[in-house]
Amino acid sequence: xxxxxxxxxxxxxxxxxxxxxxxxxxxxxxxxxxxxxxxxxxxxxxxxxxxxxxxxxxxxxxxxxxxxxxxxxxxxxxxxxxxxxxxxxxxxxxxxxxxxxxxxxxxxxx
Amino acid sequence: xxxxxxxxxxxxxxxxxxxxxxxxxxxxxxxxxxxxxxxxxxxxxxxxxxxxxxxxxxxxxxxxxxxxxxxxxxxxxxxxxxxxxxxxxxxxxxxxxxxxxxxxxxxxxxxxxxxxx
Numbered sequence: 001x002x003x004x005x006x007x008x009x010x011x012x013x014x015x016x017x018x019x020x021x022x023x024x025x026x027x028x029x030x031x032x033x034x035x036x037x038x039x040x041x042x043x044x045x046x047x048x049x050x051x052x053x054x055x056x057x058x059x060x061x062x063x064x065x066x067x068x069x070x071x072x073x074x075x076x077x078x079x080x081x082x083x084x085x086x087x088x089x090x091x092x093x094x095x096x097x098x099x100x101x102x103x104x105x106x107x108x109x110x
Numbered sequence: 111x112x113x114x115x116x117x118x119x120x121x122x123x124x125x126x127x128x129x130x131x132x133x134x135x136x137x138x139x140x141x142x143x144x145x146x147x148x149x150x151x152x153x154x155x156x157x158x159x160x161x162x163x164x165x166x167x168x169x170x171x172x173x174x175x176x177x178x179x180x181x182x183x184x185x186x187x188x189x190x191x192x193x194x195x196x197x198x199x200x201x202x203x204x205x206x207x208x209x210x211x212x213x214x215x216x217x218x219x220x221x222x223x224x225x226x227x
Contacts, residue, residue: 001171001172003154003156032212034211034212034213036212036213036214038155038214040155045205045217045218045219045220046147046155046205046214046217047217048213048214048215048216051210051211051212051213051215052211052212052213057215089154089155091155091157091213091214093212096169097160097167097169098157098169098171099145099157099160099212100157101147101154101155101156101157102154103154104154104155
């Protein structure tokens, strides 16, 4: 049950794209198509942005997209906007009805 | 509108106990798995425990096994986390979250638990 590995920070200018990686193992990220991503603004609860690797809940802009290759999942935010500045966490099903989160990435809009 | 409201947080001494509650509304509470997720100050999210719709199955992260117990009362639309033998490293904001399959689609605002002498 070790945390998934994410880069501590990422940044981009408005309108640019930023991609955040989330690296696990074959027991979690690589073993299931059950990776989700959450956005968290300071002092607020997390918000679901992507589920089952690539799916977007209703209301989430299509600027947010997800993918996975092997043991690494990725979240891409295209056309960065000021309101995208937040912490982002990945999560993966880890078998036996348990879950693991990533270490978190702070996204800064320059 | 789905709402999850945690309560019961506070300051407790090491070795002490605390019980968190989470009241759900705006959805059929008994139809969903529920989880507790915590976040230590300035740190990332950590899944703590979850419970099946009817309470018949419960799962925990290794660090809380034997100390924390998750439960629910579907008649009261409520989720609970009984925390015993608390340690300084249990200090965190505790969120309750609703499951849809293998992801968490709605979260409460969180309850702060501080373990300190």
